Amino acid sequence: MKSPSIAEKPRRAARARGYRVALALGVIFVAVLVWVSQTRIDLRPAHRAVRAGPLELRDLEGRQLSLAGLRGQVVLVNLWASWCEPCRSEIPGLTRLAHELGPRGLAVLGVNVENREPGRIAELGRELGIDYTIAIPAVPLSGTFAGEGVLPHSWLIDRQGRIRASRAGWVPESAFRRACTQLLDEE
16 A cells, blocks of 8 residues: 655645534534524414414412413413423523513413422422413323423414414523514504
């Protein structure tokens, strides 16, 4: 086997650098795509959105909650658990949205899926600074609101009770704010 000539070594090194640069640019491109997908919530057009199915919940005092009872409001349903770090990181933003957009007709429902006693969930809510409605499933979640096994999972429901968006995983406050404001501004 012949060893590479002195002139061939710089060409190989340049080719290797080119491959490394191409790989780095590819990784950056994928990272940007992931970031952009996380910073937006694409709303379905109203005419293509499906009606939200039943969601049987109870508040922490045991009172029944339903989406039908919230008709006329924009509803942000957020499945969460206290052990879920992405869930915990969404809480301050959801609290701000509830305070700022609640007077315009936004209802935020934090649905805890930990199967704990309501008193313990209320305590967790206070510890985490949750200042919006915390609910627990009255029956096991199924169908539309099963959550695909990913936490957090959020749905945006318009004033007519149609699901306009569904997002699995962490969503930044700015994305929720844009989508909720858009729904609140609709006629």
